[in-house]
Amino acid sequence: MTLRKWRPIEEWMDQLQETQRRIRNQVPVFCGFQSLEKVAAQTSWFLGRTGKHLFLTDHDDGRPPLLVQMVSDDEDLKFMSALQSFRRRIAYANTHFDHLVGWSSSSIRHRRELPKRKHLSRDDRYPHIVHVETSKATTSEQDVSLENKVDGCEDIDMEEEMLRGLSKLSWERVDVNFSGSKQRFLAHSTIQVKSYWINSDGADVIQHMIDNFLL
Numbered sequence: 114m115t116l117r118k119w120r121p122i123e124e125w126m127d128q129l130q131e132t133q134r135r136i137r138n139q140v141p142v143f144c145g146f147q148s149l150e151k152v153a154a155q156t157s158w159f160l161g162r163t164g165k166h167l168f169l170t171d172h173d174d175g176r177p178p179l180l181v182q183m184v185s186d187d188e189d190l191k192f193m194s195a196l197q198s199f200r201r202r203i204a205y206a207n208t209h210f211d212h213l214v215g216w217s218s219s220s221i222r223h224r225r226e227l228p229k230r231k232h233l234s235r236d237d238r239y240p241h242i243v244h245v246e247t248s249k250a251t252t253s254e255q256d257v258s259l260e261n262k263v264d265g266c267e268d269i270d271m272e273e274e275m276l277r278g279l280s281k282l283s284w285e286r287v288d289v290n291f292s293g294s295k296q297r298f299l300a301h302s303t304i305q306v307k308s309y310w311i312n313s314d315g316a317d318v319i320q321h322m323i324d325n326f327l328l
Contacts (some may be wrong), residue, residue: 165178166178166179166180167180169181169271177271178271180275181271181274181275184274184275184277184278184279185278193278193281193282196282197282200327201285201327202282202283202284202285203284203285203286203287203322203325204219204220204221204284204285204286204287205219205287205289205304205318205322206219206220206286206287206288206289207219207289207290207291207300207301207304208233208243208244208288208289208290209290209291209292209297209300210291210292210297210298210300211300211301211304212298212301213301214301216288220286220288221276221279221280221284221286222276222286223276228244228246228288232244233288233290235290238317239317239318239320239321240317241289241290241291241294241314241315241317241318242287242288242289242317242318242321243288243289243290244286244287244288245285245286245287245288246285246286246287246288247283247285247286248283248284248285248286287318287321289304289315289318291303291304291314291315294314295314296311296312296313296314296315299311299312303315304318305318305319306318306319
């Protein structure tokens with residue numbers, strides 16, 4: 114009887130852990146609910162080709178989604194070679210309040226690689242920048258070309274494939290936090306000052322880009 118009573122609790126804990134994992138790794142606005150993500154993916158056609166690209170539902174000619182193809186050089190499309198030609202690659206990422214792109218996704222890192230809270234501190238000159246990191250390129254023994262995957266899409270973790278491909282190059286990462294700002298719930302637009310009238314708090318982030326720009 115005791116085991117039967119505890120089994121539903123164990124199942125609930127497993128579901129909770131899975132939900133927490135999805136909250137961290139998927140689009141934050143869906144709160145980790147797989148049903149919402151499935152609905153969004155199924156209706157991605159409403160946004161045209163862009164929607165299909167974002168939800169990785171485009172499989173033209175049986176090939177992997179475009180965003181997955183873009184983390185490698187594919188035939189005459191030299192995506193990674195073009196990205197590698199840049200002297201520097203910098204990812205600016207919101208640590209909180211970005212309901213469209215999660216912190217780990219926008220900073221091109223695994224969740225376990227995100228800096229700890231105790232290592233986040235505000236800069237007097239750039240008050241919303243809390244962490245700056247210079248990273249070396251990483252390699253993985255598990256790297257496998259897309260051509261070697263069975264019809265690509267169903268048998269691979271596409272998000273992991275994209276992260277692995279992008280991580281082959283070196284990245285500078287700048288973490289941004291708008292906590293305390295009245296514009297924090299607009300963080301996705303504020304970090305880029307999409308409109309100065311409602312996103313002006315991100316001006317210090319833009320100034321950081323200007324001050325650290327190198328030809």
